[in-house]
Amino acid sequence: KAGVTQTPRYLIKTRGQQVTLSCSPISGHRSVSWYQQTPGQGLQFLFEYFSETQRNKGNFPGRFSGRQFSNSRSEMNVSTLELGDSALYLCASSGSGTDTQYFGPGTRLTVL
Amino acid sequence: AQTVTQSQPEMSVQEAETVTLSCTYDTSESDYYLFWYKQPPSRQMILVIRQEAYKQQNATENRFSVNFQKAAKSFSLKISDSQLGDAAMYFCACFQTPNRDDKIIFGKGTRLHILP
Numbered sequence: 001k002a003g004v005t006q007t008p009r010y011l012i013k014t015r016g017q018q019v020t021l022s023c024s025p026i027s028g029h030r031s032v033s034w035y036q037q038t039p040g041q042g043l044q045f046l047f048e049y050f051s052e053t054q055r056n057k058g059n060f061p062g063r064f065s066g067r068q069f070s071n072s073r074s075e076m077n078v079s080t081l082e083l084g085d086s087a088l089y090l091c092a093s094s095g096s097g098t099d100t101q102y103f104g105p106g107t108r109l110t111v112l
Numbered sequence: 113a114q115t116v117t118q119s120q121p122e123m124s125v126q127e128a129e130t131v132t133l134s135c136t137y138d139t140s141e142s143d144y145y146l147f148w149y150k151q152p153p154s155r156q157m158i159l160v161i162r163q164e165a166y167k168q169q170n171a172t173e174n175r176f177s178v179n180f181q182k183a184a185k186s187f188s189l190k191i192s193d194s195q196l197g198d199a200a201m202y203f204c205a206c207f208q209t210p211n212r213d214d215k216i217i218f219g220k221g222t223r224l225h226i227l228p
Binding site: 003042043045092103104106 | 149155156159162203207221
């Protein structure tokens with residue numbers, strides 16, 4: 001099976017812009033979770049989507065949003081970018097959300 | 113609140129030696145899973161090993177094994193016969209099966225260096 005894919009792999013944006021990241025889960029997986037990874041805060045959970053519905057949400061401001069499509073692909077959007085949003089954004093998929101998560105390579109976002 | 117603590121930010125081990133990475137966690141749930149993930153430099157995060165909390169037997173995957181002490185809420189990872197390819201950031205994670213916003217929490221990670 002193909003693994004989790006994320007596009008784009010690298011992004012450079014300026015403050016105030018918005019960005020959309022994409023994640024394609026492993027075929028058959030219905031749960032997609034998003035994480036923000038920074039050197040200072042480590043891995044922080046953003047949200048999880050399951051069958052097109054947001055099932056869980058971490059402690060992030062409303063500028064961070066997401067959605068999931070009927071084919072389980074998911075997108076994450078960050079509006080009004082801030083310098084502190086610079087991070088590696090990881091997507092992970094699992095069959096039902098209660099078992100092992102498989103991670104994508106991540107999208108490296110740099111906000112200037 | 114659920115927490116996962118990795119008290120060793122960095123560790124080094126000689127090639128072919130054994131090393132143990134520490135992890136303690138705190139959860140109020142009785143049903144949960146514990147994971148160790150490995151993130152090599154500039155590479156993808158991959159699963160190393162997983163442990164179901166209801167299982168008393170420690171999980172083992174080839175050179176990787178865990179010491180799961182449920183009462184002490186401790187979940188350490190032992191790497192035997194360390195290889196250069198084991199150099200990576202290792203993350204411990206606790207996954208609570210009830211559906212809740214803090215369902216999964218990762219530790220801050222331990223960077224493991226392998227000395228040739």
